Amino acid sequence: MTANFVSSLSNALPSDLKRSRMPAHVAVIMDGNGRWAKQRGLPRIMGHRKGVDTLKKLLRCCRDWGVEALTAYAFSTENWGRPTGEVDFLMTLFERVLRKELREMMAEDVRIQFVGDLTALPETLQQEIDRAVQETQDNQGICFSVATNYGGRQEILQACRAIAQQAKSGQLQPEDINEELFSRHLYTANISDPDLLIRTSGEMRISNFLLWQLAYAEFYITDTLWPDFDTDEFHQAMKAFQARDRRFGKVDETEGE
Numbered sequence: 001m002t003a004n005f006v007s008s009l010s011n012a013l014p015s016d017l018k019r020s021r022m023p024a025h026v027a028v029i030m031d032g033n034g035r036w037a038k039q040r041g042l043p044r045i046m047g048h049r050k051g052v053d054t055l056k057k058l059l060r061c062c063r064d065w066g067v068e069a070l071t072a073y074a075f076s077t078e079n080w081g082r083p084t085g086e087v088d089f090l091m092t093l094f095e096r097v098l099r100k101e102l103r104e105m106m107a108e109d110v111r112i113q114f115v116g117d118l119t120a121l122p123e124t125l126q127q128e129i130d131r132a133v134q135e136t137q138d139n140q141g142i143c144f145s146v147a148t149n150y151g152g153r154q155e156i157l158q159a160c161r162a163i164a165q166q167a168k169s170g171q172l173q174p175e176d177i178n179e180e181l182f183s184r185h186l187y188t189a190n191i192s193d194p195d196l197l198i199r200t201s202g203e204m205r206i207s208n209f210l211l212w213q214l215a216y217a218e219f220y221i222t223d224t225l226w227p228d229f230d231t232d233e234f235h236q237a238m239k240a241f242q243a244r245d246r247r248f249g250k251v252d253e254t255e256g257e
């Protein structure tokens with residue numbers, strides 16, 4: 001009975017998508033929560049609250065359709081510049097969501113991790129993060145990364161500092177520094193680079209997100225505001241991705257000269 005109930009909730013892969021051509025890693029900039037709320041005469045925080053539901057549905061859909069990793073930009077190093085009330089609300093929201101969803105993440109075999117400088121987050125949020133990361137660390141399903149107090153430039157700088165320190169102490173030589181070694185010093189060391197970046201609300205910006213890792217990602221930008229981004233829209237994004245010709249800077253040798 002329970003099994004049927006759960007499976008009836010899972011998303012079947014649409015027939016026009018190929019499982020073998022699904023992106024292994026999807027990254028998402030969840031933009032437009034504030035505008036979604038404003039359009040409805042609601043406070044901005046209501047948009048963030050609805051945004052959590054959208055993220056939960058996307059995570060489940062990614063898992064069901066064979067995406068191995070999802071990374072969501074929840075809070076940037078620049079977001080501290082927002083009104084104190086909104087920042088406080090977001091920190092409390094992250095904490096509450098983690099506490100509330102942990103059981104479900106375990107049931108759905110989700111491994112959660114956080115990327116960013118977590119030391120600046122409220123102590124109680126850091127504790128909740130540690131708990132969720134530890135409890136889900138052996139899960140084998142989708143890897144869900146939450147970028148929190150994350151900045152791409154800050155991430156690159158901290159990697160440079162760590163590598164420079166090793167060079168200074170003689171642990172490595174400057175000529176040992178290559179892309180593979182550099183990637184190992186990023187917060188995302190254990191996951192492949194994103195194949196696809198989705199950004200909602202029509203902005204054509206990267207906003208300091210995964211600057212190194214997005215080097216060869218495909219971009220899908222939609223005018224839809226994040227709270228309205230649903231499975232149908234994700235299906236459109238997957239169709240667009242599967243139609244792309246990814247050459248990674250090379251030429252297709254079957255083409256004429």
Ligand code: FPP
Nearest residue numbers: 030031032033034035051052074094097146
């Ligand atoms: C951008 O919209 C959204 C954010 C800065 C917050 C996103 C956070 C969530 C959806 C919650 C995720 C929760 C967990 C636990 C991962 P905006 O406020 O910039 O919208 P606007 O551009 O319309 O003002």
